[in-house]
Amino acid sequence: MAHQIPDDGTLLPLMEEFYTIQGEGYHTGKAAYFIRLGGCDVGCHWCDVKESWDAELHALTAADTIAENASRFPSKAVVVTGGEPLIYNLDYLTSQLQQKGIKTFIETSGAYPLSGHWDWICLSPKKFKGPTTSVAAKADELKVIIFNKSDFEWAEQHAKLVSPDCKLYLQPEWSKSKEMTPLIVEYVMNNPHWEISLQTHKYLNIP
Numbered sequence: 001m002a003h004q005i006p007d008d009g010t011l012l013p014l015m016e017e018f019y020t021i022q023g024e025g026y027h028t029g030k031a032a033y034f035i036r037l038g039g040c041d042v043g044c045h046w047c048d049v050k051e052s053w054d055a056e057l058h059a060l061t062a063a064d065t066i067a068e069n070a071s072r073f074p075s076k077a078v079v080v081t082g083g084e085p086l087i088y089n090l091d092y093l094t095s096q097l098q099q100k101g102i103k104t105f106i107e108t109s110g111a112y113p114l115s116g117h118w119d120w121i122c123l124s125p126k127k128f129k130g131p132t133t134s135v136a137a138k139a140d141e142l143k144v145i146i147f148n149k150s151d152f153e154w155a156e157q158h159a160k161l162v163s164p165d166c167k168l169y170l171q172p173e174w175s176k177s178k179e180m181t182p183l184i185v186e187y188v189m190n191n192p193h194w195e196i197s198l199q200t201h202k203y204l205n206i207p
């Protein structure tokens with residue numbers, strides 16, 4: 001990375017920020033401000049935000065400004081996503097958000113060690129670069145993407161890494177949704193400790 005990113009987390013490569021409805025997982029349907037940080041080296045071939053991968057394409061932005069922007073919206077909930085947000089030290093950003101009374105949620109692959117102060121951690125582990133134990137142990141929600149049949153077994157292996165009260169979700173990979181969703185429905189009926197998560201924002205045509 002040619003970007004000189006200070007490791008105190010005061011400057012972060014911001015790809016986009018937008019106010020929308022959380023489309024996935026436990027908090028589906030709730031309004032939230034999304035902060036999408038650029039930079040990811042996990043390399044999921046089906047990633048739906050490949051434009052985020054190169055951190056250098058995204059301007060370094062003051063965490064103070066990001067927190068200030070977030071505080072202007074009615075919902076006091078922020079989702080930090082990416083890219084892979086845990087590439088960066090998120091201690092400063094999340095402290096600033098929480099000081100403003102904003103709840104902090106993260107979407108992460110868990111490929112990097114945990115930083116930041118979180119009200120909710122959604123771990124979506126990837127085959128291409130597995131999750132660190134620091135993230136798995138603290139996850140509130142495990143959201144496994146189902147791209148093919150073998151991913152159910154892979155999901156069960158990852159369920160063993162999270163705490164007993166972690167919520168378990170299976171989410172169809174968007175391009176395979178037609179084939180995989182019926183299998184997920186059947187799987188959840190037979191294994192009811194899992195629930196279905198759909199990318200509802202894509203059906204709603206919102207960001």
Ligand SMILES: C[S@@+](CC[C@H](N)C(=O)[O-])C[C@H]1O[C@@H](n2cnc3c(N)ncnc32)[C@H](O)[C@@H]1O
Nearest residue numbers: 046047048082083084107108109124172173174
């Ligand atoms: C774009 S990722 C960014 C955060 C982080 N890098 C991660 O993967 O969790 C946000 C969420 O979208 C999911 N996702 C990405 N591409 C997807 C696709 N094609 N179909 C379904 N879910 C997808 C990821 O698994 C993750 O839960």
Ligand SMILES: Nc1nc2[nH]cc(C(=O)O)c2c(=O)[nH]1
Nearest residue numbers: 021022023024081107201207
């Ligand atoms: N509405 C909406 N909900 C989301 N939940 C997780 C998302 C993400 O890309 O991290 C996402 C997203 O991009 N849009």
Ligand code: SF4
Nearest residue numbers: 040042044047083109
């Ligand atoms: S880890 Fe997340 S952002 Fe990175 S390639 Fe995979 S889905 Fe995309």
Ligand SMILES: [Mg+2]
Nearest residue numbers: 048049081207
């Ligand atoms: Mg998304």
